[in-house]
Amino acid sequence: MEQNVIDASGLLAISTRLQRLSDQIRKDGLLIYKAFGIDFQPKWFPVLYTLYKKSTMSVVSLSEEIGYAHPSTISLLKELEKEKLIRSKKDKVDTRKRLVELTAQGKTLLSTMEPVWEVIIKATAEITNTENNLMKAINEVEASLQEKSFLQRAEVYIKK
Amino acid sequence: MEQNVIDASGLLAISTRLQRLSDQIRKDGLLIYKAFGIDFQPKWFPVLYTLYKKSTMSVVSLSEEIGYAHPSTISLLKELEKEKLIRSKKDKVDTRKRLVELTAQGKTLLSTMEPVWEVIIKATAEITNTENNLMKAINEVEASLQEKSFLQRAEVYIKK
DNA sequence: CAAATATATGTAGTTAACTACATATATTGC
DNA sequence: GCAATATATGTAGTTAACTACATATATTTG
Structure with a gap:
């Protein structure tokens, strides 16, 4: 019982712990960029890297690609x-759309960042390649929620 | 390379994905409590449950126990x-301290909640007991960061 | 035992995401 | 081809955590 209740608490605590975790990684990321003399905020990465890959995108398609709500983007x-x-x-065809792209300065910045990514990737791998891989765990949980939501699963037990 | 860059992006995206994940679980949690006719916000759980277990605590010790910064508590x-x-x-001994405890109403509420926890625990287990267990993954990552920070690990590669 | 340091609480302001709503333009279907 | 609906963007306000700072009280130390 004790363990079960701790698990119920643990579930709700996941949010906080992961926020703190990612917060810390983000701060360290900022310091790494600084160490390379690059003025860059980690939170910019998803938007900039997506534009780097796809050159031009509308606000909504960009939001979908990076998985943010559009106001965040x-x-x-x-x-x-x-x-x-x-x-x-x-966009000349659909005038509702605003097409976003990197400036020359943006492209230059992104190309100077590639060596930093290498470092980040290696450090990340060291940290997350444990017995239960965090990235994979997140993917798996998202997949199981996709299949059947938390609420739907709970309802099965409530009806009993 | 492509995969590596996606990993770098993925790392920074962890924060968002997990926040969304826990947000969704929290909302579903709220609905579950509603289904049981209990007026309760999931974010209250850590504080209330800790007080249920330990009866009386100061603000800081409570914060440490639940893993929040004290202003959040x-x-x-x-x-x-x-x-x-x-x-x-x-606290009569150390007058700096404010001792917090459940009211009778609080205790009553907590006791009506036990059957709900059962449901939450089962649904959580269904969702997180995948190949790479999310809870365990978080514990492992926290442990590896404890041992050596992200920045310290990155520095090794920068110096090369 | 007084000064320096540490601890406990509290307030204010920040952050990075979100939802809800508003408006403009495009698309669809009768 | 117009009315209803859908989509794209934008703004305002919310949330739930945080850090930085302020103040009061306790503890330690020279």
Whole structure:
């Protein structure tokens, strides 16, 4: 029983622990970029790297690609525009759309970052390649929730 | 290379994905409590359950126990005080300390919640007991960071 | 035993995501 | 081809954690 209750508490504590974990990694990431003399915030990575790969995207498609709600993307884009790392233009076919792309400065920055990614990748691998791989665990949990939500699973037990 | 860069992106995306994950579980948790006719917010669990176990605690020791920064605990305690689920009194020995405990109403609520925990525990087990167990993965990553931080690990590669 | 240090609590402000709502433009279907 | 619906973007406000700072009290040490 004791263990069970701790698990119930543990479930709710996952959020906090992982937030703290990623927060710490993000801060360390910032320091690594600094060590390479690069003025860059880790939270910019998903947007910039996606634009690096795909050259031009609308706000919503970019949001879907990186898995953020669109207002989050908009606020990141605002910062990046201020930094002159991206620019945007109207889509001539569908005028609702705003097409976003890297500036020359943005592209230059991204290319100077590649060696840093190598370092980050190696350090990440060291940390997460434990017996229960964190990345894989997240994927698996997301997949099981996709299949049947937490609530749906709970309902089965409630009905009993 | 492609895979590596996706990993670098993935690392930074962990934060978001897990936040969303826990957010969803928390919302479903709220609905489960509702299904049982219990007016309860999942985020209250760690504080209330700890007080249920330990009866009386100071703000800082409670924060340590649940793994939150103390201002977060204080703000939860404010809500719980408003709900009349907890009350506090001064420690007569060390007057800096505020001792927090459940009210009778709080204790009653907690005892009605036990059957709900059973359900939550079962649903959680279904979801997280995959090949790579999420809870265990988190523990392992926290342990490897404890041993050597992300930054320290990265520094080894930078120096090369 | 007084000064320096440590600990406990509290407040204010930040962060990085979110949801809800508003508006403009495009697409669909009768 | 117009009305209803869907999609794209944007703004405002929320959430739940955080850090930094302030103050009061306790403990330690020279």
